[in-house]
Amino acid sequence: MASRHACRPGFLLMVAALAGAATTAAQAACPQALAVYSEAGSNAEIAFSGPLGEADSMSHRFGLSFAGSGVMMEGVVMMAGEPDRPWGVVLHECPQGDATGAEIDACTVWQGPIYALDESGGAGWLTLAAGPQPASASLLLPDFSAAVMQSKAWREKRIEHLPGDVFRLSGCQE
Template identity: 40%
Template sequence: MTTLSFCLFKVPSVLSASIGVALTVSTAFAACPLELAVYGDAESAAEIDFRPTMDSAVVTNTFKMVLDNSVVLDGIVMWTEGVGRPHGSLMYKCPTGDVTGDELAACTVWEGVIYGSDDQGNIALLPAEGVDAPKKLIFPDLGPSLQMSAAYGANGFSKVPWDVFALKGCQE
């Protein structure tokens, strides 16, 4: 953690400046709940914005992935039964309402387990809402899956994101 020190005896206005800096620094390190977290990949090709899931009995996390050319993918996480894993799905232009399994499969562009990591690089499964957001998220094989999807190309996005996303901020 960085220590900031100021000489407060020479100029009275320095006191107010130091208080403002101290408040900014503490806010920057404040914890962010996962349901309000914003992540970005190293290539700046995509951003992930989590949203509160509300009262869903099955979906534990909801998010959107924003790519270039205004392409938006809808994401959900549901924990599997048996050996519990946070199974994530990203969908592109899915129909709404009463959707069949085939229709849902046709619009799903990525599926897999989502992992999180802390500052020390410890890997864990993505938690459900209500906890602090992990420092990084890992979406295994995201890039290749998206590149083979209908969302990629002439009428879609052109920059393929990396599989790792770092916490960028917190929505208010």
Template identity: 35%
Template sequence: MAAECKQANAVYTDRDGAYELRFTPIASAAAAASNRFTVKVLKTPLVLDGYVMPSEDPARSLAMVMFKCPDGDATGADLEACTIWQGMVYGIDAKGTLDNLQPEAGQAADKILFPGIGPAIRASSIWGKGKASVAPWDVLDFKECAS
């Protein structure tokens, strides 16, 4: 089913069913990001924002997951304080081949790999009583294609 979906419409879930990763179109040719997504911590009101940006030398897909970042002009310190996780993000196809995540118009990955996101969430401000209580596995599986 992922093969028939664009990355911008792909929805993923972790193996414990505690998180949902939902890509949404950026709708701007001028955007620096190649993908935009949200991470919903299921059974809580928490929703995290995320972006994927291409990096160079070597070419990689760099992602950031943020919580309650300020709108408008933000300093580097502001962004650092609201960033839950950042690192390389990878798409995995049906054969198990690991590659950079495709841009939003590309074919959706069968799985997404966020190395170390679980420990980062456990160490963040969204962890604790009444918040996130299950750390996600680093691999999220394709769930559906949103319209």
């Protein structure tokens, strides 16, 4: 027997709106340490790794994946630069264990400040891992796209679509 609401377009719109509101509310309550961001043009995704241990000197750790390519990169956020600010580093295929500075330089895809963008387009620094800070609406990694073009994964055509520099909050790991 069909539901009495099944053929009413207004009911379907209301259900869709409530589902979207629930997703938005869940994302709004998401702590930065568990946030997932997507870049629409390439389907690249940044997934933060969760709370860090006391002994970890990084503010955040994250994985960066490129859909359909199998390419995975690792990222960290630490305080660095002049002036001191959240500084991101994205690495690809680095040697395991102790590595020389030259080896780390060779596997560094991108590094720079990470900006947090709010819903109105305002920019600030990415929040640090201390405490359950809410996830930023979007992340800006300046010149990330240009850096990916210089990477081994791009040159070997393992990544087919260049990501942009802005990643939008798309989910939360629980």
